[in-house]
Amino acid sequence: MGSDETHTAFFYATLMAPEVFFTVCYRSATQDVAVLKSLHDFHPAILPGYSRRRVKYADYPGITADADHEVRGMYVTGLTAANMYKLDQFEGDEYVRETVKVRLLPKPGGSKGQEGESNGKAEDEVVETEVYVYKDPAHLEDREWDFEEFRTQRMKLWTREDYGFEDTDHFAPKEVEDEAVAAAV
Known part of the structure; x- marks a missing residue:
């Protein structure tokens, strides 16, 4: 595998949030945020044949795997071998990386070009990518994981503050911050 080769992945959880993704893949605060953001495209997508549980x-x-369900998430491009290594480390041994096919969705507010394309990818295009599949279904709850609940209540604990996502104003409630401080002591 050459060092210039790029990868793609489908994220369906915490890594759907660019703040978490950039924290995992680029830990150094010395990097230029605008440059980092320009390296990757986040495209909404659907993964058929799977279900997502807490x-x-x-x-x-x-x-x-669950033939009767589908999972909404983000198809991310421009991943390097170093990014994939960091993502593998982040996901740990609870997950296995598998190759799947996802269907791209329209980008919210994206400008469409010719032939129904949005930012270089056609809506409803099916693309092959990689995803992290949970290894032990016995450790999953019977309820769907809620991304909005994560964003509003827990995400602050998963990110760096110096990445400059000015369009996100999601802060953890005081009791969550107190819990994080207590855990760090």
């Missing part, structure tokens, strides 16, 4: 006692979910 992992017991955790802030994040896992997906498992």
Whole structure:
């Protein structure tokens, strides 16, 4: 695998939030945020044949094969071998990386070009990519994981503050911040 080769991945959980993605893939605060943002495209997508459930006692979910369901998430391009290494480390041994096909959705507020394309990818185009699948379904709850609940209540604990996402104003409630401080002591 050459160092210039790029990868793609489908994220369905915490990594759908650019703030979390950039924290995992680019830990150094010395990097230029605008340059980092220009390296990757986040495109809404659907993964058929899987369901997403909360992992017991955790802030994040896992997906498992389920022919009757589909999972909404983000198809991300421009991933380097170094990014994939960091993502593998982040996901740990609870997940296995698998190759799947996702269907691209229209980008919200995206400008469409010719032939129904949005930012270089056609809506409803099916693309092959990689996804992290949860290994132990027995550790999943019976309920769907809620991204908005994560964004408003837990995401602040998963990100760096120096990435400059000015369009996000999601802060953890005081009791969550107190919990994080107590855990750090």
